Amino acid sequence: KMGISFRETRKDPRNKNVRLFKLTTTLEELQTQAQLLDELLQRPIQVEKIRTIKASNEHTFDFDLQLTFSRWSQWPDTNYGLLVCVGKCFEEEPGINFDEVFTGNQEFNRPLLSIDTYEENHSRKKRSGYDCANPRQQKKCCRYHYYVKFADLGMDWILAPEGYDAYYCSGDCPFMYLSEQKSSLYYTFVIARANYNNPMASPRPCCTPASLSDMSIMYSSGKVDSQGQPTDIEIHNLDDMVVDECGCS
Template sequence: MGQMRLDTDPIVQVDRKPKCCFFFFSPKIQANRIVRAQLWVHLRPTEEATTVFLQISRLTPVTDGGRHIRIRSLKIDVNAGATSWQSIDVKQVLAVWLRQPETNWGIEINAFDAKGNDLAVTSVEAGEDGLLPFMEVKISEGPKRIRRDSGLDCDENSSESRCCRYPLTVDFEDFGWDWIIAPKRYKANYCSGECDFMHLQKYPHTHLVNKANPRGTAGPCCTPTKMSPINMLYFNGKEQIIYGKIPSMVVDRCGCS
């Protein structure tokens, strides 16, 4: 799975006034490969517990009257004095925008409480850096070309004793790491197995050191020979969203070294 964050450009003209929010999309994203699309909105605190209605409206060109067409709404109960991030499914509207880019004139985001106050952070005020709305999009990856030196892949039912890559899913929620927004879980994989004499021929230095060192060495080990990063969204200590690429998080290939 691939995952990406799409930030907003808050300058969208509707009735000659700037409105939030507009999202830019890479032409590489294909509508039929969208797995999930979530719009994340930060809500300002209220003085008392209340019900908030989060509303997402699609905007139309000024030449078309600058209409607001509501596409999604969500009812949320919030506690007094609490800020929060809320998400709403926008997969369908994203699919339309990708198939018909000319219809993407942005969306208006509102979160009205019982008194009619809009709690949605759609423009930055003092102390609100990093709190603008963003869209989390997960897309399926295309089939990867298999290389001859891709190494062995096994599962828990395999009888293979040689060095092999095994599947392993890491679930951050099991660790209690609720500060990670996405991914909640990912396929990390791991290496395990024996490295026999045939592998030593590929790494003669390791073999010679093992024989010559009177103390002995561990010999060749089954270890990752290729790793790849993952993209991650998480909160920092100020409840701001951080987006980064964390290196060496997925084992792609195992070998003896």
């Protein structure tokens, strides 16, 4: 499944429609061709309306785009992106402004668009050969599943995701096991060999993350409007948050 969540943080979203369009041409071409309402109506194929939601007191609107993304995956050349309109746009306004920039105090009122993807069980990537399910059954260095929920850590200022699969590394690093690990360094091999020859005189390598990947979070400093909605939402990329592979070092 694939979808997007659009958060509109203006104080009074009433009497505004939230429209989602799929562009069928480049944004530059659309900007040139859609300076006037008449020009846009003469070229209705340039945009394809996916859905319109009547805004009331809601601030967050969800759109299911599974079909759209499925078509884009089959025909990538047709992917010109999406366009979200709040309030009057296209058929209601004679002009379209694609270059609006939020500055000053409006920075806190800018809309935010997030995209979520959900993998089905049958399409999940095959687990690495060094992934293990039960530490009691596997004593060698392995990667184990570990889910972290931010609220349990007192980090409720993180709005999304609620948690993630962080994984962790655990297990022994016997000398003969290192030959199976392509990521092992020569230094690790030397230390392991020294420990194998004389366990009392040399330390043993430890099972640690050999490869880490980043993840993005959506967070707020805690400022809210009169309706309790966050007003200063940001998206930030955090380095080295997910263990991709474990190794001995």
